Amino acid sequence: xxxxxxxxxxxxxxxxxxxxxxxxxxxxxxxxxxxxxxxxxxxxxxxxxxxxxxxxxxxxxxxxxxxxxxxxxxxxxxxxxxxxxxxxxxxxxxxxxxxxxxxxxxxxxxxxxxxxxxxxxxxxxxxxxxxxxxxxxxxxxxxxxxxxxxxxxxxxxxxxxxxxxxxxxxxxxxxxxxxxxxxxxxxxxxxxxxxxxxxxxxxxxxxxxxxxxxxxxxxxxxxxxxxxxxxxxxxxxxxxxxxxxxxxxxxxxxxxxxxxxxxxxxxxxxxxxxxxxxxxxxxxxxxxxxxxxxxxxxxxxxxxxxxxxxxxxxxxxxxxxxxxxxxxxxxxxxxxxxxxxxxxxxxxxxxxxxxxxxxxxxxxxxxxxxxxxxxxxxxxxxxxxxxxxxxxxxxxxxxxxxxxxxxxxxxxxxxxxxxxxxxxxxxxxxxxxxxxxxxxx
Numbered sequence: 108x109x110x111x112x113x114x115x116x117x118x119x120x121x122x123x124x125x126x127x128x129x130x131x132x133x134x135x136x137x138x139x140x141x142x143x144x145x146x147x148x149x150x151x152x153x154x155x156x157x158x159x160x161x162x163x164x165x166x167x168x169x170x171x172x173x174x175x176x177x178x179x180x181x182x183x184x185x186x187x188x189x190x191x192x193x194x195x196x197x198x199x200x201x202x203x204x205x206x207x208x209x210x211x212x213x214x215x216x217x218x219x220x221x222x223x224x225x226x227x228x229x230x231x232x233x234x235x236x237x238x239x240x241x242x243x244x245x246x247x248x249x250x251x252x253x254x255x256x257x258x259x260x261x262x263x264x265x266x267x268x269x270x271x272x273x274x275x276x277x278x279x280x281x282x283x284x285x286x287x288x289x290x291x292x293x294x295x296x297x298x299x300x301x302x303x304x305x306x307x308x309x310x311x312x313x314x315x316x317x318x319x320x321x322x323x324x325x326x327x328x329x330x331x332x333x334x335x336x337x338x339x340x341x342x343x344x345x346x347x348x349x350x351x352x353x354x355x356x357x358x359x360x361x362x363x364x365x366x367x368x369x370x371x372x373x374x375x376x377x378x379x380x381x382x383x384x385x386x387x388x389x390x391x392x393x394x395x396x397x398x399x400x401x402x403x404x405x406x407x408x409x410x411x412x413x414x415x416x417x418x419x420x421x422x423x424x425x426x427x428x429x430x431x432x433x434x435x436x437x438x439x440x441x442x443x444x445x446x447x448x449x450x451x452x453x454x455x456x457x458x459x460x461x462x463x464x465x466x467x468x469x470x471x472x473x474x475x476x477x478x479x480x481x482x483x484x485x486x487x488x489x490x491x492x493x494x495x496x497x498x499x500x501x502x503x504x505x506x507x508x509x510x511x512x513x514x515x516x517x518x519x520x521x522x523x524x525x526x527x528x529x530x531x532x533x534x535x536x537x538x539x540x541x542x543x544x545x546x547x548x
């Protein structure tokens with residue numbers, strides 16, 4: 108790729124001064140870092156004005172496009188009042204209102220919100236809360252956690268312990284607690300002739316077998332409802348969630364719903380677990396919670412769990428904190444995000460957008476090198492056969508040449524665009540991805 112002097116200068120400064128996440132920095136000797144100067148709607152613009160369609164919502168966080176006027180206005184207003192105050196012993200209106208509104212979105216089933224700064228922090232909070240709940244309840248032996256094969260829950264040590272993606276986990280294995288992985292209901296793994304629902308039922312039976320034998324030591328099952336993101340957008344039938352909830356109830360095990368990626372409308376309902384008509388014991392939220400503006404995460408839980416910590420003894424309290432817990436600016440951005448969901452009837456409109464995008468991608472789905480083309484809500488994914496080593500990098504580069512920001516996971520290509528993507532932008536994304544696929548495969 109050709110870059111101007113201005114772009115080159117900024118990317119060289121970034122390459123030498125910034126250690127970029129989830130990146131082998133040596134690759135940037137030949138793969139340019141893209142310096143972004145501004146953004147608007149679904150588009151990112153570099154220092155020379157070259158644009159890139161943000162097909163992955165900037166790592167799955169940007170819901171309503173960049174520079175959304177209503178979120179901008181809310182943040183400007185909040186800046187005139189309060190930017191931050193510690194949440195230990197203090198409170199403020201945005202964090203109270205956000206907690207009430209998030210609880211209402213669960214039908215009041217999860218009435219208490221604890222805040223962190225990012226998705227991995229939310230998972231850490233939920234794991235520690237579950238462990239501490241059982242300890243406070245006189246069952247200190249319940250210390251083990253279950254996750255799905257291929258699961259991803261974050262890269263801090265606790266979250267990584269329940270993650271099952273070798274690329275992230277293997278190097279740090281000596282630092283991690285052991286956990287148990289049970290078969291994934293990912294329908295791509297079903298035997299020939301077996302439906303997604305039948306595969307989900309079989310995987311739930313494997314979970315039941317494990318819980319029969321180990322429920323006395325098990326604190327919680329953690330699951331990404333409906334879509335396992337980092338393992339290649341693995342999608343599963345809602346029957347698994349229903350059966351997992353029933354099994355957790357039967358055997359006295361918490362159910363943690365990691366909706367860091369699947370929450371806030373991404374799977375077609377506001378929360379993915381709603382589609383199974385269940386309620387988890389812990390609900391982890393982040394990414395889209397602020398519309399992609401500011402770091403924030405939350406863990407919602409039940410009255411019964413909160414009550415187990417409510418005591419005169421300090422040691423029975425949940426002793427966990429983040430300096431920026433419940434940051435006022437981030438909470439105000441989250442409130443503006445919830446307002447947009449209501450004002451624009453986003454969930455309803457996304458159903459029509461999803462149908463339109465599926466129509467736009469028909470040629471991709473029919474390509475001879477594409478297999479397992481699938482979608483859930485505002486997520487589309489497929490595998491590229493015979494992609495070879497280094498395919499994700501090749502397609503990423505081919506996308507940039509075609510004004511697209513794509514970030515394949517191995518040979519899995521996915522789209523997770525902002526909810527404001529237009530018909531013309533959908534067509535452009537589909538057509539240019541097809542062209543990039545032809546060029547790389």
